Structures are given as structure tokens and as C-alpha cells.
Amino acid sequence: MSALKQGEFVGSLDCGTTSTRFIIFDKHADIVAQKQLEFPQYYPEPGWHEHDADEIIDTCNACIDEACTELEAAGWAKDSIKVIGITNQRETAVAWSRKTGKPLCRAIVWDDSRTKNVVAHYEHKLATTGLELDGSFRKREEGIKALRKVTGLPISTYFSAIKLRWMITHYEAVKKAHEEDDLLFGTVESWIVYRLTGGLDNGLHITEVTNASRTLLLDLHTLQWDKSLLDFFDLRPSILPKIVSSSEVYGNIKNGALQGVPIGGLVGDQQGALVGNKCLKQGEAKCTYGTGAFLLFCTGPDIVESTHGLLSTVAYQDGPDAKPVYALEGSIAVAGSAIKWLRDSMYLVTSANDVNTLAASVPNTGGVYFVTAFSGLLAPYWDPGAAGLLIGLSSYTTPAHIARATLEANAFQTRAILESMKLDSKKELKHLKVDGGMTNGDKVMEILADIGGFDVIRPEMREIRDPTLWVGY
Numbered sequence: 229m230s231a232l233k234q235g236e237f238v239g240s241l242d243c244g245t246t247s248t249r250f251i252i253f254d255k256h257a258d259i260v261a262q263k264q265l266e267f268p269q270y271y272p273e274p275g276w277h278e279h280d281a282d283e284i285i286d287t288c289n290a291c292i293d294e295a296c297t298e299l300e301a302a303g304w305a306k307d308s309i310k311v312i313g314i315t316n317q318r319e320t321a322v323a324w325s326r327k328t329g330k331p332l333c334r335a336i337v338w339d340d341s342r343t344k345n346v347v348a349h350y351e352h353k354l355a356t357t358g359l360e361l362d363g364s365f366r367k368r369e370e371g372i373k374a375l376r377k378v379t380g381l382p383i384s385t386y387f388s389a390i391k392l393r394w395m396i397t398h399y400e401a402v403k404k405a406h407e408e409d410d411l412l413f414g415t416v417e418s419w420i421v422y423r424l425t426g427g428l429d430n431g432l433h434i435t436e437v438t439n440a441s442r443t444l445l446l447d448l449h450t451l452q453w454d455k456s457l458l459d460f461f462d463l464r465p466s467i468l469p470k471i472v473s474s475s476e477v478y479g480n481i482k483n484g485a486l487q488g489v490p491i492g493g494l495v496g497d498q499q500g501a502l503v504g505n506k507c508l509k510q511g512e513a514k515c516t517y518g519t520g521a522f523l524l525f526c527t528g529p530d531i532v533e534s535t536h537g538l539l540s541t542v543a544y545q546d547g548p549d550a551k552p553v554y555a556l557e558g559s560i561a562v563a564g565s566a567i568k569w570l571r572d573s574m575y576l577v578t579s580a581n582d583v584n585t586l587a588a589s590v591p592n593t594g595g596v597y598f599v600t601a602f603s604g605l606l607a608p609y610w611d612p613g614a615a616g617l618l619i620g621l622s623s624y625t626t627p628a629h630i631a632r633a634t635l636e637a638n639a640f641q642t643r644a645i646l647e648s649m650k651l652d653s654k655k656e657l658k659h660l661k662v663d664g665g666m667t668n669g670d671k672v673m674e675i676l677a678d679i680g681g682f683d684v685i686r687p688e689m690r691e692i693r694d695p696t697l698w699v700g701y
């Protein structure tokens with residue numbers, strides 16, 4: 229057997245909402261080997277969406293192993309991988325035990341909307357008791373404004389602290405762990421790093437700053453956990469991971485095919501796409517169409533406070549001492565997942581791409597509108613009580629009209645976000661860079677450009693993956 233060649237490669241672990249990928253890139257950003265695997269989705273009640281955190285890590289390890297096997301089959305030694313970076317679905321909350329290193333319950337996924345009552349409770353608390361900042365309580369409108377000023381976020385089912393509060397209230401094991409200081413909390417990158425760096429055996433408990441900015445607990449200005457927010461949400465500080473930048477060497481992988489390889493980058497997937505699309509300067513924007521759709525508009529060193537329903541977030545921090553770059557974001561909970569629903573629950577199509585063909589077979593929706601509010605509505609409406617609506621049906625309606633209305637729903641929501649962005653940033657986008665699995669469909673992109681009133685720019689590498697999974701997970 230001939231000796232394996234040595235190269236200089238980078239591994240990228242992309243832990244999305246419904247699948248994980250590990251891609252090995254060479255110096256020219258060409259793919260040398262890759263593996264993508266789906267993992268189970270749990271929907272135990274209407275509006276609920278859960279992941280098994282152990283299944284997430286098992287899928288990560290399987291993707292790493294299989295991509296490394298493919299790398300070796302292509303003639304490269306696996307120690308050609310010099311460093312890996314991790315990008316992830318963001319607000320999904322994971323709770324595990326400090327003592328056992330095991331998850332205490334299933335993770336609550338970012339688009340889960342079970343926490344409406346938690347939101348109502350904290351809205352009420354904001355109105356009555358208020359949020360204590362610098363020794364004084366801000367109530368009602370002042371409280372909402374103060375929370376937004378500190379975190380960049382509204383109170384919503386979307387963000388992790390709300391999900392964690394639900395876990396503490398409803399799961400005895402999580403409540404007990406919180407009381408006994410056995411609870412460790414993290415978003416998905418935090419959990420993966422903990423496990424890859426050894427878990428119980430000195431695994432790191434860290435979180436990356438763009439992910440931390442989605443919890444409702446981070447002060448966007450200082451990039452530190454905010455004590456007054458922890459008090460407001462009744463959370464002990466010791467449950468929280470240490471905040472790290474998006475780019476530094478955090479530690480090394482403890483076991484498996486990549487034993488000893490450093491982890492040198494972490495970033496929330498939507499912020500990763502912003503950087504990947506080279507939207508590094510003020511005024512540049514992209515929209516990624518995956519499970520949901522996420523339009524991020526880079527605001528450079530400035531935190532732009534939205535007055536039109538968007539959120540302010542950290543875009544990236546290029547090293548521990550680097551100044552952070554910020555973004556305005558419009559988050560749409562349902563994009564590709566509506567197509568998945570047409571395929572897997574309604575059996576309207578057999579493959580995701582058929583939706584494009586079906587939609588293209590009719591000139592319009594025949595009066596059908598689809599409001600895809602499967603988990604309430606996020607930006608710019610922030611309505612946790614909204615439910616999905618399929619309206620304008622008649623005897624004339626065919627599956628093709630419904631397929632087209634689904635693609636239009638995506639475009640209408642993007643347009644609403646762009647209109648808010650224009651009002652907040654005083655800039656009109658003439659073109660929009662897009663990526664994500666859904667952007668492989670020509671019809672959906674054509675409809676987006678027509679309804680949006682802008683040019684759509686697709687990169688060559690939208691998401692290289694198994695085409696049967698193109699919905700974007």
C-alpha cells in the first residue's frame with residue numbers, strides 16, 4: 229500500500245437543525261472529502277421541537293469518522309487536517325449535568341414555541357416589577373426598551389434563556405440540578421465543544437459570542453453575561469459557559485479520528501454565512517434559506533437599534549481582543565421547513581425540488597396565500613400566538629397552487645424583513661446575496677426576485693450536499 233500524502237486541510241463541522249456535515253477543505257477552499265447525516269427530530273406536541281443532544285454528538289462523530297475515511301481513500305493522511313471550526317444552529321438550548329456530563333432532558337430547538345407562557349410571564353414581570361439596571365427598575369415600555377438596549381433582542385420564544393427557564397420549571401431533573409449547582413447550560417456549539425474536548429474528563433464549558441448574543445443574557449456592548457439579566461430570569465451564574473471569540477484556539481479534540489486536532493473557530497451558522505458571503509463591511513447583507521431564513525445586514529462596529537422589529541446581534545469577533553462587528557437580523561422561522569412539510573406531512577411532492585417544478589406549472593397561485601406561521605411569527609411581527617393559515621382555497625385550487633403559494637410565502641416574508649431593514653438602516657438593498665439549500669431551486673429564486681423587487685445573487689457553493697436533502701438542513 230502506498231504511503232498517504234500529507235496536505236494542509238481545514239475541517240468544518242456544520243451542525244444544522246436537521247443534519248450535520250463535516251467538510252474537509254484544502255487551501256483553495258475546494259472540498260477534499262465530506263460527510264452529511266440527518267439526525268432525528270422530535271415533535272412531541274404541537275409547537276414543540278426537540279433534539280437528543282447525544283444524537284447530535286453521535287452524528288458529529290460519525291460525520292468526522294466517515295469524512296476522514298473518505299480522505300484516506302483519496303490518498304491523504306488524516307493528520308493533514310490541521311484545525312477544525314464549528315458552526316451551528318443557534319438558540320437551541322442544551323442542559324446537562326456537571327456531575328455526569330449527560331443531558332438532563334432533550335434540547336429545546338430554536339423554533340420550538342411551547343414557551344409562550346414563559347414569554348407572557350416575563351413580559352408581565354417587565355411591566356410590573358421591571359428590570360433592575362444600575363440600581364433602578366425600568367418598567368413597562370422603559371423595561372422593554374432597556375432589555376432591547378442591553379441584549380439587542382425582544383422577549384420571544386426564540387431565545388435560549390426562555391427555553392432554559394421552561395426546562396427548569398417543567399423538568400424536575402433540571403430544576404434539581406439548578407438548585408444543587410449541578411446544571412450546565414449551553415447552545416449547540418457549547419455542548420459539542422464540551423463533548424469533543426473530553427466531556428466529564430475536563431471538557432471545556434465555553435460558548436462563542438455570536439451564539440451567546442442569542443440567549444437574552446449577553447450585554448451586547450460589553451460581550452459579558454449581564455448580572456441584572458441573570459437576576460431577572462432567576463438563573464445562577466455558575467450554569468453559564470465562559471464566553472469566547474469567534475476565532476482563537478480554544479482546545480484540542482480529545483478522542484476519535486481527529487484526536488489532538490485544535491478547535492480554532494466557532495460561529496453561529498447565520499453569522500458564519502454572513503462571513504462566508506464576505507459581508508464584512510457596513511451595509512452588506514445576505515439571506516440564508518435553510519430550515520428557516522435569516523437575513524443579516526452587517527452594521528460594522530455599530531450596534532444599530534431596530535425600531536422596526538429586527539434584532540441586533542453580534543456578527544463576529546475576530547479574536548479575543550478584536551473589536552466585535554455587529555449586524556441587524558431578520559429571522560424567519562419557516563422557510564425550507566414548509567417545503568419539508570409539503571413533502572413529509574402532506575405528501576404533495578416526493579422530493580423537495582419537485583416543489584419548484586410544480587410551482588412553475590401554474591402562472592400564479594389562483595388566489596391562494598399560505599402564512600407559514602408554524603411556530604408563531606418571528607421578525608418583524610414577533611407574534612408567538614400566530615398559527616399557520618392556508619387561505620383563498622377554491623375548487624380551482626390544485627397542489628401546484630399550494631406549491632407556488634409556499635414559495636411566495638417565503639418571498640413575502642423576506643420582503644417584510646427588507647422593508648424593516650430599509651427603515652432601520654436608511655439603506656435600500658438593490659441586490660441580495662443568498663445561500664442555503666433552498667436557493668438551488670430556480671423557481672423559488674425567481675419568485676423571490678419578483679416579489680422582493682431586487683436582484684438575487686447566488687454563490688457557486690450554495691451548500692454542497694446530498695441533493696435529496698436540498699431543503700437546506
Ligand code: G3P
Binds near residue numbers: 245317319496497
Ligand atoms: O437561529 C436558528 C438558525 O441558526 C438555524 O439555522 O441553518 O439550521 O436553519 P439552520
